[in-house]
Amino acid sequence: MQLEQQQTFRIEGPQLEVLGEVETRLPAPMKKRPTAVLALVLAAVVAIFGVGGAKLKGERGRVQALYTATNAHGQGMANDLALRADAAANLIRLCSQVLGEDDPAVQAAQQALDAWNATDSGSPADQFAANTALGGAVTAMYQQTDAAHGLTEAIEGQYTEFLSRQDIILRTAANEYNPAAREYNSTVSGFPANLIGALWGAGEVELFQ
Numbered sequence: 001m002q003l004e005q006q007q008t009f010r011i012e013g014p015q016l017e018v019l020g021e022v023e024t025r026l027p028a029p030m031k032k033r034p035t036a037v038l039a040l041v042l043a044a045v046v047a048i049f050g051v052g053g054a055k056l057k058g059e060r061g062r063v064q065a066l067y068t069a070t071n072a073h074g075q076g077m078a079n080d081l082a083l084r085a086d087a088a089a090n091l092i093r094l095c096s097q098v099l100g101e102d103d104p105a106v107q108a109a110q111q112a113l114d115a116w117n118a119t120d121s122g123s124p125a126d127q128f129a130a131n132t133a134l135g136g137a138v139t140a141m142y143q144q145t146d147a148a149h150g151l152t153e154a155i156e157g158q159y160t161e162f163l164s165r166q167d168i169i170l171r172t173a174a175n176e177y178n179p180a181a182r183e184y185n186s187t188v189s190g191f192p193a194n195l196i197g198a199l200w201g202a203g204e205v206e207l208f209q
Contacts, residue, residue, distance in 0.1 A: 056188060056202040063184045063205050066177045067124055077172050077208070078121060081131065084165035088113050088138050090158045095141050098150030105141040112137035124177070124208040131169070138162060173208040181205045 070076035092113065096106045116130040142159050145151055185204040187193055196202070 053196045053202065056193060056196060059184055059187075060202045060205060063177075063180045064122070066180055067208065068121060077169060077177060080165050080169045080172070081127065084131070084162060084169065085113065085116055085134070087158050087162040087165065088116075088134055091138055091142065091155065091162060094152065094155045094158065095145045095150070098145050098148055098155075099141070103141075103144070105137075105144040109134075109137040109141040123206060124181075125206040128208045131166075135162075135166060178207050178209065181207050 066077075068076075068078050070079045088109070092106060092109050095109075096103070099106050101107075112130075112134040116127075116134045119126045119130045121127065138159075142155070145155060188202065188204055
């Protein structure tokens, strides 16, 4: 049986021209085909890890900035969280005038505020937990003050501000920060991005949840 004549083909294109040019510049001992190919592969790996790492680190910084940065109008998650904490501090002061500083509800709210103030602003997960605990403690104190018939216009106003800031924070997290964080985490968890990210210190970012 006569075998069909095999067709030969050539790989052409700008990538091949670049590789060929690189190969011609290699030292004489490296121009042997196996050595040259290995050198080119190593150069490609270094380029991928270098450029890819820089891009991952830049994207990680962009996502983190969504959580910590404020715009020209002073708006942003970090600012809204700080304003919510300020409202909590005002409520504790006002409610303590009704219930007394030693009241358990007032003490619990103060402890929750102290825990919030102790969190790292760069840790969204820790701040979410502390913010949630603060919300529960302040609400319990507010309800205790209401039961004692001690609500004033100032207390109601600060509590409205306290709740309003929470609505803004959760909306920003749901619409802006968390989607960006999830998209980045999805990218950096795949191969070879997970290896590149580990070398560049560009691991996953925390969600605000």
